[in-house]
Amino acid sequence: MTQATNRQVLLKSRPKGIPQAENFEIQETAVPQIQDGRILIRNIYLSVEPAMRGWVSAVANYSEPVPIGGVMRAFATGRVDQSGHPDFVPGEFVTGMFGWQDYALVKPETIQRKVDPSLPISTSLGILGLNGLTAYFALLEVGRPEPGETIVVSSAAGAVGSCVGQIAKIKGCRTIGVTSSVAKAKICSDEFGYDAVVNYNSNDLERSIGRLCPDGVNVYYDNTAGSISDAVLQHISVGARIVICGTASVPSWDPPPLAPRVERRILVRRARMQGFLVFDYADRYDEALAILTDWVKSGKLRYREEITNGIESAPGSIASLYRSENMGKRLIRIAPE
Amino acid sequence: MTQATNRQVLLKSRPKGIPQAENFEIQETAVPQIQDGRILIRNIYLSVEPAMRGWVSAVANYSEPVPIGGVMRAFATGRVDQSGHPDFVPGEFVTGMFGWQDYALVKPETIQRKVDPSLPISTSLGILGLNGLTAYFALLEVGRPEPGETIVVSSAAGAVGSCVGQIAKIKGCRTIGVTSSVAKAKICSDEFGYDAVVNYNSNDLERSIGRLCPDGVNVYYDNTAGSISDAVLQHISVGARIVICGTASVPSWDPPPLAPRVERRILVRRARMQGFLVFDYADRYDEALAILTDWVKSGKLRYREEITNGIESAPGSIASLYRSENMGKRLIRIAPE
Numbered sequence: 182m183t184q185a186t187n188r189q190v191l192l193k194s195r196p197k198g199i200p201q202a203e204n205f206e207i208q209e210t211a212v213p214q215i216q217d218g219r220i221l222i223r224n225i226y227l228s229v230e231p232a233m234r235g236w237v238s239a240v241a242n243y244s245e246p247v248p249i250g251g252v253m254r255a256f257a258t259g260r261v262d263q264s265g266h267p268d269f270v271p272g273e274f275v276t277g278m279f280g281w282q283d284y285a286l287v288k289p290e291t292i293q294r295k296v297d298p299s300l301p302i303s304t305s306l307g308i309l310g311l312n313g314l315t316a317y318f319a320l321l322e323v324g325r326p327e328p329g330e331t332i333v334v335s336s337a338a339g340a341v342g343s344c345v346g347q348i349a350k351i352k353g354c355r356t357i358g359v360t361s362s363v364a365k366a367k368i369c370s371d372e373f374g375y376d377a378v379v380n381y382n383s384n385d386l387e388r389s390i391g392r393l394c395p396d397g398v399n400v401y402y403d404n405t406a407g408s409i410s411d412a413v414l415q416h417i418s419v420g421a422r423i424v425i426c427g428t429a430s431v432p433s434w435d436p437p438p439l440a441p442r443v444e445r446r447i448l449v450r451r452a453r454m455q456g457f458l459v460f461d462y463a464d465r466y467d468e469a470l471a472i473l474t475d476w477v478k479s480g481k482l483r484y485r486e487e488i489t490n491g492i493e494s495a496p497g498s499i500a501s502l503y504r505s506e507n508m509g510k511r512l513i514r515i516a517p518e
Numbered sequence: 519m520t521q522a523t524n525r526q527v528l529l530k531s532r533p534k535g536i537p538q539a540e541n542f543e544i545q546e547t548a549v550p551q552i553q554d555g556r557i558l559i560r561n562i563y564l565s566v567e568p569a570m571r572g573w574v575s576a577v578a579n580y581s582e583p584v585p586i587g588g589v590m591r592a593f594a595t596g597r598v599d600q601s602g603h604p605d606f607v608p609g610e611f612v613t614g615m616f617g618w619q620d621y622a623l624v625k626p627e628t629i630q631r632k633v634d635p636s637l638p639i640s641t642s643l644g645i646l647g648l649n650g651l652t653a654y655f656a657l658l659e660v661g662r663p664e665p666g667e668t669i670v671v672s673s674a675a676g677a678v679g680s681c682v683g684q685i686a687k688i689k690g691c692r693t694i695g696v697t698s699s700v701a702k703a704k705i706c707s708d709e710f711g712y713d714a715v716v717n718y719n720s721n722d723l724e725r726s727i728g729r730l731c732p733d734g735v736n737v738y739y740d741n742t743a744g745s746i747s748d749a750v751l752q753h754i755s756v757g758a759r760i761v762i763c764g765t766a767s768v769p770s771w772d773p774p775p776l777a778p779r780v781e782r783r784i785l786v787r788r789a790r791m792q793g794f795l796v797f798d799y800a801d802r803y804d805e806a807l808a809i810l811t812d813w814v815k816s817g818k819l820r821y822r823e824e825i826t827n828g829i830e831s832a833p834g835s836i837a838s839l840y841r842s843e844n845m846g847k848r849l850i851r852i853a854p855e
Contacts, residue, residue, distance in 0.1 A: 235786070243756075243786050406781035419580075425785045434782045441774040444743035448762045448793035449572070449580050455792075456785035 187212045190253045190281035190495045192237055195246075198433040200237050202497035205253065213286040215265045220292065222275060222285045224259035225518055226488075228306040229498040229511040231404075231429050240435050243458055253281040253495070258296055258305045259516075274298055276305040281495050283515060294466075300477065302518060307340050307510035308484035309473055311459060315426065316344035317469045319457040320402060321352075324424045328353030330399035331418075333390060334375075335409050336429055338365040340484075340510035343373045345402045347482050350374050354400070357393050359386065359409055361505045368508065372483050387412035397421065397450075405430035411441055423454040429503065485509025524549045527590045527618035527832045529574055532583075535770040537574050539834035542590065550623040552602045557629065559612060559622045561596035562855055563825075565643040566835040566848040568741075568766050577772050580795055590618040590832070595633055595642045596853070611635055613642040618832050620852060631803075637814065639855060644677050644847035645821035646810055648796060652763065653681035654806045656794040657739060658689075660761045665690030667736035668755075670727060671712075672746045673766055675702040677821075677847035680710045682739045684819050687711050691737070694730050696723065696746055698842045705845065709820050724749035734758065734787075742767035748778055760791040766840060822846025 186209040193206045215221050236254050237247050247254050257279040261271050266289050269275065274296035279285035296305040307313065319341075326332055332349045336342040337358025346356045346369070358375040360366050361382055369378040379389040390398065390413055397418025403410050407430035410423075417423065431438060447454060462469075476482035487509040489498070495513050502511055523546040530543045552558050573591050574584050584591050594616040598606050603626050606612065611633035616622035633642040644650065656678075663669055669686045673679040674695025683693045683706070695712040697703050698719055706715040716726040727735065727750055734755025740747050744767030754760065768775060784791060799806075813819035824846040826835070832850050839848055 243788075403781070406779060410781065425781050428781050428785060431779065431782070434779075437778040437780075437782060439776040440779040442743060442768065442771075442777040443774075443780065443791075444740070444747065444762050444765050444793075445768070445771045445774060447791060448765060448795070451580075451793045451795050451798060453790060453792040454780075454784060455790040456781075456788045458785070458788050461788060 185212070186210065187282055187284045188492050189283075190492065192247045192249055192251055192253055195239055195249060196237060197435070199503045200234060200499045202500065204237070205496035207492065207496070212284050215263045215286065218265045219286050219288055220261055220266055220269050220275075221263040222257075222259040222279055222287060222292075223262040223516060224257040224279055224283060224285060225514065225516045226258045226303050226306055227281050227492070227495060227513040227515060228256040228311070229495070229502055229513065230256070230311065231427050231502060233499050234503070238435075243460070254278060255281045256306055256311060257281075257285070258302050259285070274302050274305075276310065281492070283492065297474075300474070303486055303488065303512055304477065304484065306512060307486060308344060308477060308482065309470060312340040312510060313344050313473045314462070314466055314469050315457070315459040316341050316348055317473060318459060318462040318465070319424050319426050320345050320348050320400075322462070323455050323457050324400040324402060324422050326352050326354045326400050329355070331355045331357065331394050331396070332400040332402060333357045333359060333394070333398045333413050334402045334404070335359045335413070336404035336427070337369050337375060337378065338373070338508070339404060341426060342402070342404050343369070343484065344482065346373050346375050349400070351476065351481060357390070357398075359413070365508070368485070372485070381409060381412075387415055390416045400424065402426060407431050414443060414446055417446065417450050417452050419450050421450055421452040423452060425454060425456045432503075486512055488512045488514050490514050522549070523547065524619055524621040525829050526620070527829065529584045529586055529588055529590055532576055532586060533571075533574060534772075536840045537571060537836045539837065541574070542833035544829065544833070549621050552600045552623065555602045556623050556625055557598055557603055557606050557612075558600040559594075559596040559616055559624060559629075560599040560853060561594040561616055561620060561622060562851065562853045563595045563640050563643055564618050564829070564832060564850040564852060565593040565648070566832070566839055566850065567593070567648065568764050568839055570836050571840070575772075580797070591615060592618045593643055593648055594618075594622070595639050596622070611639050611642075613647065618829070620829065634811075637811070640823055640825065640849055641814065641821065643849055644823060645681060645814060645819065646807060649677040649847060650681050650810045651799070651803055651806055652794070652796040653678050653685055654810060655796060655799040655802070656761050656763050657682050657685050657737075659799070660792050660794050661737040661739060661759050663689050663691045663737050666692070668692045668694065668731050668733070669737040669739060670694045670696060670731070670735045670750050671739045671741070672696045672750070673741035673764070674706050674712060674715065675710070675845070676741060678763060679739070679741050680706070680821065681819065683710050683712050686737070688813065688818060694727070694735075696750070702845065705822070709822070718746060718749075724752055727753045737761070739763060744768050751780060751783055754783065754787050754789050756787050758787055758789040760789060762791060762793045769840075823849055825849045825851050827851050
């Protein structure tokens with residue numbers, strides 16, 4: 182079953198701004214041999230994340246930058262191919278930061294968890310992976326929504342945003358989605374149950390939010406920053422919580438672009454703006470995954486995936502994500518299940 | 519003892535930016551007669567606050583704007599002159615929002631509290647008034663400093679900042695003050711016990727903060743906003759708390775000036791930026807005043823006052839405050855104690 186070669190996507194050059202296909206190259210090497218209690222994993226699904234922009238940036242970040250010439254850091258889900266460790270047996274599905282490559286030879290601690298095959302294993306990278314965990318902890322621990330409150334979500338149809346909107350509904354909130362196209366707006370309403378949706382490309386967002394939220398925005402779940410946030414911030418309520426989860430709409434932070442100063446509004450509204458990183462909640466993943474899995478199985482929590490085939494689609498996938506072309510969690514399938 | 523006339527400082531025109539002397543006028547009217555259980559108070563000290571800029575602004579705020587032609591809203595401390603209510607007797611010292619005027623005829627609920635004359639009664643407007651309460655709740659409830667953490671305070675010598683720095687020391691923090699002159703820097707070190715002080719007018723603030731806080735700023739207590747904050751934000755630690763208490767360095771918020779976008783740094787450092795308004799803690803003032811009074815009496819908490827004489831100095835006093843001319847809590851004495 183093991184292929185003869187291991188194709189790996191390497192970081193060739195450090196991008197300025199959004200990583201493009203030309204910042205990567207694919208190399209073929211020998212499949213590594215198991216040794217020292219390690220596990221050889223045949224990757225099946227590779228994940229594409231907005232956060233990858235940060236991972237390849239030389240600008241100070243929450244993790245060390247991926248080195249030039251290194252395999253691109255990525256979450257992946259695959260099958261144990263060969264195991265030198267008693268806790269893992271060939272054939273089991275596992276997920277972890279295995280990189281954009283066909284095969285990963287890892288220590289046991291690199292495996293985040295085994296994947297239950299009773300749901301599609303691709304969910305381990307999205308709704309039951311980083312995206313679902315991010316939505317769960319960022320919304321509930323930072324946003325702290327109360328029943329009856331109004332929440333605005335940017336990138337409302339995205340892998341994280343769509344989950345945030347649905348969890349907020351489960352918690353009794355009124356949900357307003359902000360998205361970029363008619364097609365995504367329709368998905369927000371029909372599949373993710375938003376109470377209202379604003380397509381910022383065909384509406385005056387600031388006026389729309391003002392009209393939809395006459396008593397103010399209690400929670401703003403921000404996946405974009407940029408002018409979308411500037412518009413929503415005009416309408417935050419007293420005691421509002423602003424969850425800073427992503428900055429997808431800002432093409433470059435080096436140097437940071439200019440924006441209207443926020444201090445006065447934060448002060449007058451006694452608002453709280455707080456940054457979130459899911460890795461800070463690693464010791465509580467199991468708790469959240471149990472709840473998210475229940476919601477998915479009971480149909481309370483829906484998700485979309487957009488899967489392309491072949492590792493060749495990896496290098497250009499981050500740029501595609503930032504062009505908002507995807508209609509669900511972006512995954513790359515590189516082997517049959 | 520009662521004068522024949524009541525001098526009142528009225529808001530004559532709405533300022534654009536910092537209120538200037540010409541935005542006010544002084545009128546003389548008859549001293550009001552007590553009626554309907556009200557209390558006539560002879561004001562002795564009038565307070566001058568940076569927040570007054572907000573109170574006279576037509577821009578949406580946390581309180582209704584002072585109307586044109588209305589007596590300027592202000593905290594004051596005075597003596598009960600005549601009382602129509604059994605809870606207050608002539609001769610008692612009281613504090614509350616009595617306005618910039620010689621006499622205030624108020625309902626009992628307008629009186630915030632009686633003032634203990636065992637300490638100078640002027641303290642009721644500063645260290646044992648709005649400023650001390652602001653420092654206490656904003657630092658402890660929003661900033662939540664831990665022993666050993668590093669805190670940076672802007673307007674470090676100011677009425678609020680100096681109290682923040684000292685409470686942070688009491689709580690075991692390392693304190694860095696940011697101030698605007700050599701004289702104020704000396705006061706910060708000698709009187710308020712800051713571990714280090716940066717005069718931003720004679721140093722590169724951003725580099726100084728970086729040098730003084732090699733492990734990052736855990737709490738930034740922000741009284742200024744503006745370029746001071748932009749510099750400090752470069753050096754916030756993971757998990758930093760940014761207390762937005764005032765925006766003294768920004769001359770106008772209509773429209774908000776441009777600044778480097780904060781979202782990326784807030785995200786990467788998982789920082790929390792939160793606005794504070796002392797009035798939200800009104801039901802806990804007694805608790806804080808008891809502690810602040812103990813600290814003042816035991817010499818742990820020092821304060822400075824800068825007192826001018828005569829109601830004629832009121833109209834220009836806010837502008838003077840924003841020119842950073844004062845060396846302590848700015849008060850106006852309009853009658854003998």
